[in-house]
Amino acid sequence: MPSNYFMSIEQVAEELEKAHYIADRALATVLFLSSRLEKPIFLEGEPGVGKTEVAIVMAKLFDTELIRLQCYEGLDAATSLYEWNYTKQLLYIKLMEEYGEKDKEMMEQIIYSPKFLIKRPLLEAILRSEDKAPVLLIDEIDRSDEEFEAFLLEVLADFQITIPEIGTIKAQKKPMVVVTSNRTRDVHDALKRRCLYHWIEYPSFEKEYRIITTRLPGIEERFARQITRFMQKIRSVDFLKKPGISETLDWAQALMTMQKPYLNEDVVMETLGCVLKYRDDIRKFKKEIWADSGRRAAFL
Amino acid sequence: MTHRKLFDKPGLGRQVIRFARLLKAQGFRVFQSDVLNALCAMEEIDLGDREDFLSALRVTFSHNDIEWALFPTLFEAFWGHGWHQEETQKGGESGLEQESLAESRLHPEIVPDTACQGGVESTENDGREWLEGVAYSPVSGVEKKDLSSFDTADIQVARLALKRIMEPFRINSSRRRKKSGRSATLDFRRIMRKSLKAGGLPLDLFYREKKKRLKRLVVLADVSGSMDRYARFVMPFILGLRGIGSRAEVFVFSTSLASISSAVRRMNIHRALERIVELFPDWSGGTRIGYSLHQFNKEQGARLLNKRTVVLILSDGWDLGGKDLLRREMAALSRMAHCVIWLNPLAGDPDYEPVCGGMRVALPYVDYFMPANSLESLKRVGLLLSKVMVH
Numbered sequence: 001m002p003s004n005y006f007m008s009i010e011q012v013a014e015e016l017e018k019a020h021y022i023a024d025r026a027l028a029t030v031l032f033l034s035s036r037l038e039k040p041i042f043l044e045g046e047p048g049v050g051k052t053e054v055a056i057v058m059a060k061l062f063d064t065e066l067i068r069l070q071c072y073e074g075l076d077a078a079t080s081l082y083e084w085n086y087t088k089q090l091l092y093i094k095l096m097e098e099y100g101e102k103d104k105e106m107m108e109q110i111i112y113s114p115k116f117l118i119k120r121p122l123l124e125a126i127l128r129s130e131d132k133a134p135v136l137l138i139d140e141i142d143r144s145d146e147e148f149e150a151f152l153l154e155v156l157a158d159f160q161i162t163i164p165e166i167g168t169i170k171a172q173k174k175p176m177v178v179v180t181s182n183r184t185r186d187v188h189d190a191l192k193r194r195c196l197y198h199w200i201e202y203p204s205f206e207k208e209y210r211i212i213t214t215r216l217p218g219i220e221e222r223f224a225r226q227i228t229r230f231m232q233k234i235r236s237v238d239f240l241k242k243p244g245i246s247e248t249l250d251w252a253q254a255l256m257t258m259q260k261p262y263l264n265e266d267v268v269m270e271t272l273g274c275v276l277k278y279r280d281d282i283r284k285f286k287k288e289i290w291a292d293s294g295r296r297a298a299f300l
Numbered sequence: 301m302t303h304r305k306l307f308d309k310p311g312l313g314r315q316v317i318r319f320a321r322l323l324k325a326q327g328f329r330v331f332q333s334d335v336l337n338a339l340c341a342m343e344e345i346d347l348g349d350r351e352d353f354l355s356a357l358r359v360t361f362s363h364n365d366i367e368w369a370l371f372p373t374l375f376e377a378f379w380g381h382g383w384h385q386e387e388t389q390k391g392g393e394s395g396l397e398q399e400s401l402a403e404s405r406l407h408p409e410i411v412p413d414t415a416c417q418g419g420v421e422s423t424e425n426d427g428r429e430w431l432e433g434v435a436y437s438p439v440s441g442v443e444k445k446d447l448s449s450f451d452t453a454d455i456q457v458a459r460l461a462l463k464r465i466m467e468p469f470r471i472n473s474s475r476r477r478k479k480s481g482r483s484a485t486l487d488f489r490r491i492m493r494k495s496l497k498a499g500g501l502p503l504d505l506f507y508r509e510k511k512k513r514l515k516r517l518v519v520l521a522d523v524s525g526s527m528d529r530y531a532r533f534v535m536p537f538i539l540g541l542r543g544i545g546s547r548a549e550v551f552v553f554s555t556s557l558a559s560i561s562s563a564v565r566r567m568n569i570h571r572a573l574e575r576i577v578e579l580f581p582d583w584s585g586g587t588r589i590g591y592s593l594h595q596f597n598k599e600q601g602a603r604l605l606n607k608r609t610v611v612l613i614l615s616d617g618w619d620l621g622g623k624d625l626l627r628r629e630m631a632a633l634s635r636m637a638h639c640v641i642w643l644n645p646l647a648g649d650p651d652y653e654p655v656c657g658g659m660r661v662a663l664p665y666v667d668y669f670m671p672a673n674s675l676e677s678l679k680r681v682g683l684l685l686s687k688v689m690v691h
Contacts, residue, residue, distance in 0.1 A: 009345065009352060029345070029355035036344045037337065044365060086496040093499070186540075189363065193331050196359040199368040238575070240566045 005062065006032050021050075021057040022203075022210045030198045031058065040156060040177035042192055045200030047182055048244020055137035055178035062176070065134040069121040071144035077151055082123045082163060085116050092116070112165035122155055126171040129159075133173040141191075142181040149188055156194060203245060205232050211245055216252055223261045226300070227252050230263060231275075233299050237289065239281045250274050263300055265290075312347075313339055319378050320361065326374055328367050334360050353379075515608045515638060515689050517548040520596065522615035523573060524554035524587040530645045530673070534614055535569045537678050544689050549604055552576060553592035559600075589619045589658055590626030597632050605636040610688055612641045614672070619658030627661045634665035639688055642666040643681065648673035 006012050013028040023031075031054070034041045043051045059066035069080055089111045096107060119127065125136040141149065155161065159171035179195060181187055203211060209228045213219060227248065235242045243251075251274040260267050269290070276282050289295045316338050324330045341356040354375050362368045490506040519538060523531045531552070539548060549561045552573070563572040597605075605611075611633060619626060634640050644659065646652055648671035654660045663669065668684060671677045 025351060026355045026358070029352050030359045033341050033344060033356060033359060037340055039337070044368075090496065090499055183365070186364070189329060189331075192363040193333060196337075197362050197364075197368065198359055199362075199365055238571065240563075 006035050008032070015061050016057060017214075019057045019060045020214050021053060022207055022214060024207065027054070027198060027200070030196050034196050035176060037196075038174045040179055040195040042187075042195035042197045043178060043180045043200060044183055044197070046202065046242065046244055048246040049200045049202060050245055051180040051200055052137065052139055055135055055139075055180075058176060058178065059135040062132070062135065064132045065128060066137060067121050067125045067128065067134050067175075068137045068139060070139050071141050071148070073143060073145060075144045075148050077148075078120075080120050080122050080148070080151075081155070081161065082120055083118045084112075084165075085118050089116050114166065117163075117166075123161060123169075125175045126159055126161055126169055129171040129173045129175055133171075133175045136175045136177045138177065138179045140182055141179050141187055142184045146188065149191055153191055153194070156191075202235055202242070205229070208232065208245065208248060212248065212252055215249055216256065219252060219256065220261055223255075223263075224252070226263050227255075230268075230299050234275065234285075237285075239276065239284065240278045241276075241281065243275045243277075247275050247277075265296065265300070268300075312342065316342070316357070319357070322378050323361055323374060326370070328361060328370075329363060330361060514544055515610050516604065517544050517685075517689065518604055518609055518611045518637075519548050519550045520557075520592070520611065520613045520615075521550070521552050522554065522587055522589070522613075523552045523576075526618065527587075527614070527616055527645075528573075530616075531614060532570060532573070534643065534672055534678065535564075537682070538612065538685075539564055539569060541682060541685060544685065549600075551596060551600075553587075553589070553595075555586060555588050555591070557592040557595040557599075586620040587615070587618055588621035589615060589617070589662070590621040590623070590629055593629035593633060594625060597629055597636075601632070601636065605633070607636075607638050609637045610639055610641065610685075611637045612643065612685075613666075614643045616644055616646050617654065617656050617659030617662065619656070623657055623661050626658060630662045630665040634667070639667040640665060641668040641670065641681075641684065641688075643670050643672035645671060645673035647671040648677060 009025065009028050009032045012032045013023065013025065016023045016028065016031075030041060033039070041054075043054060045051055055068075056066055092111055093107065101107065117123075121136070125134055128134045138152070141152075144152075156177060159174055160168060162168045177195075179191075205228055208231060209224055212224045212228060213221070216224075231243060231248045231251075251271060254271055254274050255261065255263075255267065258271075272282055272285065276285060289299065317335055320330045320335050320338070338357055338360040341360055345352045345356050347353060354372065357375065358368070358371045362371050485507060487506040491502050491504070494504055494506065495502040517538075519535070521527075521531045521535060535550075539550065549559070550564050551557055551559050551561075558576055560572045560576060563575055630640075642662065647669065654663055668688075670681055670684070672681050
């Protein structure tokens with residue numbers, strides 16, 4: 001279904017905005033192309049710029065399910081594709097023995113039926129595509145081992161899985177696939193080659209402001225601008241981990257919950273933990289920026 | 301989407317192929333399928349919109365952050381400011397001139413005459429152009445070049461080439477236990493799991509063997525004036541090696557020693573080095589290798605040095621400090637570590653002899669002495685590391 005869902009890039013941008021995701025035109029273009037050419041998207045960018053969010057919002061747009069595969073070291077085919085439910089099979093056999101069932105053929109057919117299959121995300125994505133293709137999110141692929149990458153390649157190539165006892169299952173419609181990476185290691189070219197690549201930048205002032213006001217509708221306009229200015233400014237400083245949009249939203253949310261709809265020196269100091277997450281960064285911020293009244297004023 | 305349709309716009313198709321060739325000359329990794337994808341994408345978007353056109357080419361041709369950042373400049377250089385749909389459809393003479401202009405402007409040295417010749421010939425022979433576009437790669441020219449003679453235009457190409465060189469060296473160290481056909485230890489976990497199939501009867505026995513483990517890598521890099529440029533090239537390479545680089549302990553020294561291990565784990569080496577300069581204002585003085593090594597042995601030696609440690613020193617050996625101190629510290633280092641690798645960019649010269657005092661004193665204690673002054677020799681360093689690091 002996704003392949004002819006979007007008619008134009010403008011439509012993508014509009015619908016994204018309706019779903020409360022503010023995207024620039026370049027991102028809208030890659031989403032449009034991905035759905036038209038039926039190619040996976042490979043998203044990279046600093047942590048907290050909204051990579052995972054893209055998949056979530058796409059699922060919302062297509063009004064379909066989001067199937068998420070979180071990668072980690074040691075992830076393998078059994079935990080990402082399928083596994084036979086051995087315990088259930090054994091219990092079933094025992095049960096049948098009690099009843100005096102002797103037909104070996106039939107028994108085999110039953111215990112190797114889909115009912116005894118534990119469906120993991122990738123198989124799920126293929127099975128669910130019967131009526132409405134789901135969105136498959138493969139999150140933080142850089143955390144998985146390279147063996148898994150090679151295996152994934154095979155699945156992404158034609159969305160087809162062979163289970164020896166059942167046969168080959170092929171996806172009726174190709175799911176939309178979003179692969180994200182935090183670049184802790186390079187992902188192999190073979191995988192990237194099959195995807196459309198997109199790098200998500202930190203947002204511009206205008207974009208970040210719009211994101212805050214869309215996500216937190218109750219926020220005061222002046223306050224939103226103040227937060228945006230602070231965040232834009234803080235990203236120009238050389239920190240170990242620059243805060244992303246998720247930090248911005250968390251912070252704004254926190255300040256609103258604390259009923260402090262303005263920024264001043266005390267408020268910033270109290271809630272700095274929402275923005276900077278490393279001890280070194282906090283120390284640097286306090287020493288180099290906050291101690292200097294001129295620089296401090298520029299932030300507020 | 302079909303191939304037949306693509307040939308309806310021969311001018312545009314040809315231009316995209318030329319553009320792909322330009323990207324390749326700039327060190328991009330361009331696959332045949334990328335060109336096809338780009339052409340398919342052209343079918344979907346409005347070619348009149350410059351921004352969309354750029355985005356479509358960008359998502360199909362770039363594959364990592366360096367390429368992504370580099371793309372707009374190259375796009376601008378090739379398609380120019382006065383880009384019109386009509387012009388590209390026309391292809392022909394103006395397109396050719398534009399291309400060779402763009403190429404020569406961007407790359408005075410690396411793009412040799414053959415590129416332009418290829419462009420001219422291609423008007424007569426289209427099939428050949430395709431071949432050339434794919435096979436031609438001036439990156440190989442960069443490989444033999446001395447790192448210090450790189451100008452700014454080359455640096456990007458070199459960074460991309462470096463990324464490519466690094467790829468084969470994968471030193472795996474996953475925590476996953478390796479399954480094995482024969483060995484003495486039984487893999488009970490696996491046996492139990494598999495025996496469930498047979499109702500708890502262990503029909504098949506499985507064994508396991510120890511996974512190969514990696515040694516610890518300690519990098520000591522000289523970043524004093526003469527070495528700074530090399531360090532900036534060589535360090536990303538070593539630290540980028542999969543498996544070992546990301547967990548290496550990294551120290552830099554000129555007159556004294558400083559650890560940047562935690563910094564390089566979170567940011568790239570260039571920024572880490574800039575931080576060091578910030579932290580130590582009197583940074584670029586002379587080099588005191590002996591004293592720096594002494595500092596290392598004293599403060600970090602007990603923690604880091606043992607027979608599972610590979611020490612990699614990056615320095616040209618010009619030393620202002622005392623020779624006795626250097627000899628003593630090198631001896632201590634080589635005694636405690638598994639092996640010592642010394643990368644000296646000067647050694648790339650075939651007539652090189654360790655004339656400077658420091659190098660001559662240190663050499664007897666060095667297990668591997670290598671040049672590391674060009675991308676090609678870096679490749680050899682990678683090979684060596686993948687051998688000595690495993691145990």
